[in-house]
Amino acid sequence: MTTWPKDELRKIAEADDLHISPFREDGATYGTPTWIWSVAVDDALYVRAYNGKNSRWYRAAVRRKAGRITAAGMTKEVVFEPVDGSINERVDEAYRAKYRGSPYLSPMIGPTARSATVKVMPRETDV
Incomplete structure (x- = not known):
C-alpha cells in the first residue's frame, strides 16, 4: 500500500x-458511485458509512478490499481497510471540524457510523 501525495490528500x-x-x-467491475463524507487524519483518508455496517458500499469495501474514489476532479484506485480503536476519536474530531453545523454530523460521529470507519489509501496499479 502506498501513501497519499500530500497535495492530493489535501485536495480530496x-x-x-x-x-x-x-x-x-467479480473483482473487476466498479459498484455504483456513492456520495459520502471524507476526512483526512495524518497521511490517511477516512470515510464512514452513515447507515453503519449494513451499508451496501461498506459491505462491498470490506469484502472486496479495493475499488476507486472520485473527488476533487480526480479518480483514484484505492484499497479499503476497516479500522477500529483510538483512531476513531481523531476521525470524530476531523468530522466535527469539517462538517460543523450540519444536521448529519451527530449520526456520523455516533456509534452506528463510527463502527463502519474505513481507511482509504491509494492502490498501486499496473501501468
Whole structure:
C-alpha cells in the first residue's frame, strides 16, 4: 500500500464531492458511485458509512478490499481497510471540524457510523 501525495490528500480532504465505488463480486467491475463524507487524519483518508455496517458500499469495501474514489476532479484506485480503536476519536474530531453545523454530523460521529470507519489509501496499479 502506498501513501497519499500530500497535495492530493489535501485536495480530496477539502472537497465535499467524494464518491466511493468498491469493486463488485467479480473483482473487476466498479459498484455504483456513492456520495459520502471524507476526512483526512495524518497521511490517511477516512470515510464512514452513515447507515453503519449494513451499508451496501461498506459491505462491498470490506469484502472486496479495493475499488476507486472520485473527488476533487480526480479518480483514484484505492484499497479499503476497516479500522477500529483510538483512531476513531481523531476521525470524530476531523468530522466535527469539517462538517460543523450540519444536521448529519451527530449520526456520523455516533456509534452506528463510527463502527463502519474505513481507511482509504491509494492502490498501486499496473501501468
